[in-house]
Amino acid sequence: MQRLPCHSRRGRGRACRAGPDPRGRARALGAGMWRMNVGNLAGWIADVQDMKPGANMPSYNHLSGPDLRAVAHYLSSLK
Numbered sequence: 001m002q003r004l005p006c007h008s009r010r011g012r013g014r015a016c017r018a019g020p021d022p023r024g025r026a027r028a029l030g031a032g033m034w035r036m037n038v039g040n041l042a043g044w045i046a047d048v049q050d051m052k053p054g055a056n057m058p059s060y061n062h063l064s065g066p067d068l069r070a071v072a073h074y075l076s077s078l079k
Helices: 038-044 065-077
Strands: none
Touching: 038 065
């Protein structure tokens, strides 16, 4: 069974049904519960259930702090 990505950029690959387009346009996380900034985004990636219980996204708490910040900076840079 092929697993589809949770997030996809419009016009790239298969359409996603769960997550929004991750091109740095969002101003908030968790339906407006958290301001969008690199720290909150890194926390969201690391342990989404801590920030928004029931969110349909896995946690990536196995990543180091520098790796989480690097991923958050990368996602924030997408336009």
